[in-house]
Amino acid sequence: MRSILITGGAGFIGANFVHYWMNQYKNDKVIVLDALTYAGNLASLEPVKENPNFTFVHGDILNTELVEELLRHHKVDTLVHFAAESHVDRSITGPDAFLETNIMGTHSLLKAAKKVWLDEDLLQGAEHRFHHVSTDEVYGTLSLEDPAFTEETAYAPNSPYAASKAASDHLVRAYNETYGLKTTISNCSNNYGPYHFPEKLIPLVITNILHDKALPIYGDGQQIRDWLYVEDHARGIELVLNKGKVGENYNIGGHNEWHNIDIVKLICLLMDECFANDSTLASCFDTAKAAIAGNSESLITYVKDRPGHDRRYAIDAAKTRTELGYEPAESFETGIRRTIQWYLNNEAWWQAVMDGSYQDWINKQYS
Ligand code: NAD
Numbered sequence: 001m002r003s004i005l006i007t008g009g010a011g012f013i014g015a016n017f018v019h020y021w022m023n024q025y026k027n028d029k030v031i032v033l034d035a036l037t038y039a040g041n042l043a044s045l046e047p048v049k050e051n052p053n054f055t056f057v058h059g060d061i062l063n064t065e066l067v068e069e070l071l072r073h074h075k076v077d078t079l080v081h082f083a084a085e086s087h088v089d090r091s092i093t094g095p096d097a098f099l100e101t102n103i104m105g106t107h108s109l110l111k112a113a114k115k116v117w118l119d120e121d122l123l124q125g126a127e128h129r130f131h132h133v134s135t136d137e138v139y140g141t142l143s144l145e146d147p148a149f150t151e152e153t154a155y156a157p158n159s160p161y162a163a164s165k166a167a168s169d170h171l172v173r174a175y176n177e178t179y180g181l182k183t184t185i186s187n188c189s190n191n192y193g194p195y196h197f198p199e200k201l202i203p204l205v206i207t208n209i210l211h212d213k214a215l216p217i218y219g220d221g222q223q224i225r226d227w228l229y230v231e232d233h234a235r236g237i238e239l240v241l242n243k244g245k246v247g248e249n250y251n252i253g254g255h256n257e258w259h260n261i262d263i264v265k266l267i268c269l270l271m272d273e274c275f276a277n278d279s280t281l282a283s284c285f286d287t288a289k290a291a292i293a294g295n296s297e298s299l300i301t302y303v304k305d306r307p308g309h310d311r312r313y314a315i316d317a318a319k320t321r322t323e324l325g326y327e328p329a330e331s332f333e334t335g336i337r338r339t340i341q342w343y344l345n346n347e348a349w350w351q352a353v354m355d356g357s358y359q360d361w362i363n364k365q366y367s
């Protein structure tokens with residue numbers, strides 16, 4: 001039985017991980033620490049909020065004393081660190097928050113973990129683990145001919161987001177090498193699935209179609225991303241926690257590379273199909289004029305490219321597969337349909353998140 005502190009558990013991947021974990025490990029104690037920034041939504045934790053093994057703490061990872069208190073109070077043995085500023089576009093217009101949260105925030109957690117687990121020996125010799133959730137973006141960009149990123153690929157981050165994640169990975173490594181903190185790192189490709197904030201490509205396209213808004217394609221739309229269903233990321237982290245070697249990095253990905261323009265066109269096609277097959281959708285989403293007419297693609301609009309836009313990401317997950325037995329469970333064909341259906345079924349979640357009425361909505365849910 002674990003006592004597991006999950007930072008950023010009200011965000012996209014963190015919330016999906018909490019659901020997955022609490023379903024798999026029913027006796028574990030799960031404590032979520034989240035600052036509830038614009039990207040954090042308590043509504044995403046609705047399915048577990050009544051579980052007696054679940055505790056939510058509204059707080060900042062930069063508050064080292066709070067983290068120490070949580071580690072002691074809950075006798076935490078496992079820390080899984082998701083909390084971050086995560087959107088590349090925001091890192092270009094406002095990098096400071098990325099350095100604060102992703103670098104200083106990670107360091108704050110490492111200091112707290114070292115103090116409580118190593119200096120105070122809270123667990124009296126029993127195992128601890130600090131797992132850091134990172135990204136393939138630390139490796140930089142690939143050309144079409146390059147082999148996919150392995151754990152040996154040199155770090156070459158291009159955006160302030162990627163640079164801040166790279167710095168945090170180095171700090172985690174340093175705490176393992178220098179102090180003997182038992183750390184692991186996973187570097188994962190682009191995730192998609194439920195509870196994804198609609199500023200990222202896939203949920204943005206789905207919700208813009210429902211609002212009949214333009215679908216912005218940066219540059220020529222020929223950039224490539226390697227998409228993984230979010231629950232398969234959770235499975236990968238689970239394997240690293242259960243079988244991974246301390247001090248190691250593990251790549252997680254699903255061999256699923258798509259050009260941006262192709263994925264947007266696919267979503268348009270699937271949205272048109274949903275509207276054609278279910279006549280109730282046209283009245284539920286009467287603003288979705290192009291989808292109702294079976295022509296969502298007409299919303300595609302090419303816009304100015306993102307500065308420093310990485311051309312291609314691709315993960316080679318051979319080490320995670322051979323050492324830990326990792327295989328994604330969801331195919332892209334089924335995962336993308338599940339995701340679209342989730343957004344069609346959960347309008348209250350994304351409308352509230354997007355129009356700023358989230359706080360009112362959550363107050364009603366929790367009153
Ligand atoms: P997200 O932006 O959806 O969620 C981040 C969460 O962290 C939010 O709940 C937010 O409130 C919380 N948070 C932010 N600053 C905080 C602070 N100072 N203290 C406490 N909580 C704070 O992010 P995500 O997409 O779920 O990503 C989670 C992690 O996975 C990140 O570390 C990211 O780098 C990594 N990652 C993401 C992807 C992806 O495709 N989204 C892929 C690989 C790795």
Ligand code: TYD
Binds near residue numbers: 199202216
């Ligand atoms: P995003 O979801 O922001 O993830 P990341 O930048 O971490 O890969 O973007 C995925 C890809 O889609 C990326 O190449 C940028 C592109 N993109 C667009 O073309 N239009 C958009 O409106 C957004 C948000 C992204």
